[in-house]
Amino acid sequence: MDYIRLLQEHKLKVTPQRLEIVSILNKYGHVNIDSIYEKLKIKFPSLSLATIYKNINIMKDKLFLSELKIPNEKSVYELTKEQHSHIVCTQCKVIIDINLDLNQLENQIIKLSSFSLNESSIVFKGLCPKCKNKNN
Ligand SMILES: [Zn+2]
Ligand SMILES: [Zn+2]
DSSP states (O other): OOHHHHHHHTTOOOOHHHHHHHHHHHHHSSEEHHHHHHHHHHHOTTOOHHHHHHHHHHHHHTTSEEEEOOTTSOOEEEEOOSOOEEEEETTTOOEEEEOOOOHHHHHHHHHHHOOOOOOOOOEEEEOOHHHHHHHO
């Protein structure tokens, strides 16, 4: 993945810190701000958490990143891609993307509420296969 071009396409100034944030998100998928901070500090020891927040928010405003809010958990960030839903393991906290066909559900919601829909965020929780087997 060409991170420099990706940032430029979103009209974001390319900085070493931003390149590292992209690389972290690309590698780990969904990451909360504390983990981003921990990983960034290895390369940029003097970086402050406030600076990371600022960078993340700018990247979010440019739709480069998406924030995923998980009930009772810290928000995680991922590189923006096609709309998708998520499932979170309540034990190991792993987060998996799932592509659901939401057409039927959305039609139902429109019918029941008379709203027009802009966005949706669906998070399921459960036990991943690894944790499920451990518990047996
Ligand atoms: Zn698990
Ligand atoms: Zn995702």
